[in-house]
Amino acid sequence: xxxxxxxxxxxxxxxxxxxxxxxxxxxxxxxxxxxxxxxxxxxxxxxxxxxxxxxxxxxxxxxxxxxxxxxxxxxxxxxxxxxxxxxxxxxxxxxxxxxxxxxxxxxxxxxxxxxxxxxxxxxxxxxxxxxxxxxxxxxxxxxxxxxxxxxxxxxxxxxxxxxxxxxxxxxxxxxxxxxxxxxxxxxxxxxxxxxxxxxxxxxxxxxxxxxxxxxxxxxxxxxxxxxxxxxxxxxxxxxxxxxxxxxxxxxxxxxxxxxxxxxxxxxxxxxxxxxxxxxxxxxxxxxxxxxxxxxxxxxxxxxxxxxxxxxxxxxxxxxxxxxxxxxxxxxxxxxxxxxxxxxxxxxxxxxxxxxxxxxxxxxxxxxxxxxxxxxxxxxxxxxxxxxxxxxxxxxxxxxxxxxxxxxxxxxxxxxxxxxxxxxxxxxxxxxxxxxxxxxxxxxxxxxxxxxxxxxxxxxxxxxxxxxxxxxxxxxxxxxxxxxxxxxxxxxxxxxxxxxx
Numbered sequence: 001x002x003x004x005x006x007x008x009x010x011x012x013x014x015x016x017x018x019x020x021x022x023x024x025x026x027x028x029x030x031x032x033x034x035x036x037x038x039x040x041x042x043x044x045x046x047x048x049x050x051x052x053x054x055x056x057x058x059x060x061x062x063x064x065x066x067x068x069x070x071x072x073x074x075x076x077x078x079x080x081x082x083x084x085x086x087x088x089x090x091x092x093x094x095x096x097x098x099x100x101x102x103x104x105x106x107x108x109x110x111x112x113x114x115x116x117x118x119x120x121x122x123x124x125x126x127x128x129x130x131x132x133x134x135x136x137x138x139x140x141x142x143x144x145x146x147x148x149x150x151x152x153x154x155x156x157x158x159x160x161x162x163x164x165x166x167x168x169x170x171x172x173x174x175x176x177x178x179x180x181x182x183x184x185x186x187x188x189x190x191x192x193x194x195x196x197x198x199x200x201x202x203x204x205x206x207x208x209x210x211x212x213x214x215x216x217x218x219x220x221x222x223x224x225x226x227x228x229x230x231x232x233x234x235x236x237x238x239x240x241x242x243x244x245x246x247x248x249x250x251x252x253x254x255x256x257x258x259x260x261x262x263x264x265x266x267x268x269x270x271x272x273x274x275x276x277x278x279x280x281x282x283x284x285x286x287x288x289x290x291x292x293x294x295x296x297x298x299x300x301x302x303x304x305x306x307x308x309x310x311x312x313x314x315x316x317x318x319x320x321x322x323x324x325x326x327x328x329x330x331x332x333x334x335x336x337x338x339x340x341x342x343x344x345x346x347x348x349x350x351x352x353x354x355x356x357x358x359x360x361x362x363x364x365x366x367x368x369x370x371x372x373x374x375x376x377x378x379x380x381x382x383x384x385x386x387x388x389x390x391x392x393x394x395x396x397x398x399x400x401x402x403x404x405x406x407x408x409x410x411x412x413x414x415x416x417x418x419x420x421x422x423x424x425x426x427x428x429x430x431x432x433x434x435x436x437x438x439x440x441x442x443x444x445x446x447x448x449x450x451x452x453x454x455x456x457x458x459x460x461x462x463x464x465x466x467x468x469x470x471x472x473x474x475x476x477x478x479x480x481x482x483x484x485x486x487x488x489x490x491x492x493x494x495x496x497x498x499x500x
Contacts, residue, residue, distance in 0.1 A: 057089025111142040165450035166414045167401070169441050171393040176431035177385040178327060182317035182335065182367065184380040190309035192283045194220065197257050198227035198300050203276055205294040207305065212287045219278035220305060221292060228257055232273030285309040288378075313369045313376050315347060317384040318362040326388040326429075327352060333367045333386045337376065345369050345376070349386060396434040401447045402427065411441055412448040420448065 062084035064070040076084050116138035118124040130138050204222035207214055214220065235250035254264055263277045289306035298304055315335050319327055333347045346369070353364035367384060369376065402425075403410045413421045425440030441447065 055088040055091050059086045059088055061087050063087050114141050114143055117141050163450055164448060166446040167398060167449045168444050168446050169395050169397050169437065171443055172396040172434060173393050174396060174429050174431050174434060174436055175388055176429070177334075177387055178319065178323045180317040180319050180323075180362075180365070180384045180386070182315040182382040182384045184337070184369075184376055184378050184382060185314045185316050186288065186308040186310065186378050187312045187314055187368075190283065190285060190312070191288075192285070192307045193303050194279075194282065194305040194307065195301060195303055196223070196225070196279075196298055198225045199297065200225035200228070201297050202292055202294055204278075205292060206278070207281070207287055207290070208294070210287055210290055214281045214285065214287065214307065216282065216284045217280045220281050221294075222276055222278050223298075224276040228259055229273050229275055231257060231259070232263075232267050235267060236271050236273060281307065283307055283309065308378075310374050310376070310378070311371055313371045313378075315367040315369055315382055315384060317365045317367060317382075317386070318357070318360060319352075319365050319386075321356060321361045321363070324352070324363050327365060327386055328388075331386050331388065333384055335367065335369055336383045336385075338381045338383075339377075340375070347384075394428065395437045395441055395443050397437055397441065397447050398449045399430065399433060399435055401449045402435050411437070413441070414446040414448060 062072045062075055065078065065082050065085050072084055075086075078084070115125045115127055116129055118132060119136045119139050124132075125141075126138055129140075132138065200223040202221050203224055205220075206218075206222075207220045231250065231253045235247075235254060238244065238246040238250045254267075260277065260280055262280075263274045266274055285307040286309075287305055288308050290304070291302070292298060292304040315333075317333075327349060329349055329352060331349045333349060335345045335347050336343070337345070347367040349365055350368050351366040356363050365386070367386075397411060401411050403412070404427075409425050409427055410422045411425050413423050415421055423440050426438045428436035428438045430436060
């Protein structure tokens with residue numbers, strides 16, 4: 001029995017000594033339930049087994065004195081009034097031995113090793129090899145590999161796998177076609193309304209169809225007008241050929257009623273009034289509108305027909321508000337009508353409406369198109385492409401190089417060896433392939449034109465992490481060469497701070 005007690009005592013002593021040695025090396029606090037005598041005895045054993053070096057370096061955070069997973073970036077007290085324990089840089093826990101320094105030299109290719117940086121892009125560096133809270137090795141940074149705050153580094157193998165392509169910015173003169181819908185309309189300058197200046201009866205209607213082609217001088221209808229006959233009688237009773245006032249007045253009344261010239265010539269030749277006669281067409285064109293019906297009476301001033309010349313078509317295009325500034329009078333245009341999808345008709349912009357349509361936010365632009373064979377008809381729908389004049393040579397990049405989120409416009413500049421710099425730019429005109437860069441990029445700078453989403457994501461991640469860890473008002477903010485508390489510990493601090 002006494003031998004068993006001796007063996008148990010030796011085992012407990014050895015275990016306690018081993019535990020004290022491990023706890024002393026690990027610098028882990030003892031739980032609060034451990035009695036004070038045991039705590040003192042284990043501490044003494046640990047100090048004998050492995051003398052603990054004095055802590056050095058700046059204070060990086062504060063931990064709970066009872067070993068609870070509670071941390072703070074600033075000094076604080078527990079619920080029972082005890083102070084949190086300051087943890088310095090040399091006291092940060094690491095269970096893995098540091099790699100041999102001789103293995104680092106070949107990786108740098110003879111270059112000078114500056115420091116080790118956080119593998120997740122956090123602003124946390126270390127002068128010696130270490131691991132982060134997830135067990136990932138810090139990455140060595142050699143001379144010439146320093147990154148500024150605006151650039152992002154992507155491993156070359158990732159660049160190759162992702163198909164990143166670059167292209168130099170170049171000087172180009174951009175021109176593009178503005179597309180707009182249009183409708184064919186008659187040339188308003190050729191419209192002619194046929195109106196009689198005296199009440200008349202239509203005895204015969206020659207142009208009796210809508211859309212009928214008529215030639216200038218061809219008869220439109222035959223009329224009988226009592227007023228026109230009366231004026232002819234007045235002319236006959238006047239002293240014709242004497243140049244008297246009566247003759248001049250009667251001749252003027254014939255002209256005022258626009259009695260056709262053949263009727264006046266017949267009156268002068270025979271001295272007999274013409275009772276009914278044909279009314280000639282004043283212009284050549286097609287009948288767009290007709291109100292005259294054979295046998296009806298037309299009042300003075302009432303429109304009988306509307307005639308337009310279709311040899312020239314107006315295409316009225318709706319130009320979007322954002323494109324109005326690039327359309328100018330005299331610009332060439334290509335018009336493709338729905339009825340003739342395989343043909344293009346050349347036109348020219350001759351007028352731009354000075355006001356906008358409130359509902360559609362568009363301006364009307366008039367494009368004149370020649371219609372020699374009269375195949376084009378009024379009210380046809382058309383697709384219009386208006387060419388914009390090319391300006392001076394400006395720095396341009398492919399459209400795929402521009403990252404436009406609405407609130408920012410960025411181009412990624414390739415700085416070589418996997419470094420990419422997001423560059424804010426100001427853009428100008430653009431066409432289907434390129435965009436003009438007014439500020440931010442110089443000619444011949446290589447910009448990323450493929451897989452921009454990958455590098456932009458890396459850049460945004462770096463910016464987000466930097467913003468998350470940066471704290472200007474924190475006196476313990478890490479500087480280059482100093483350590484910082486792990487991200488998980490900081491999250492725990494924030495959670496504890498928000499608790500009531």
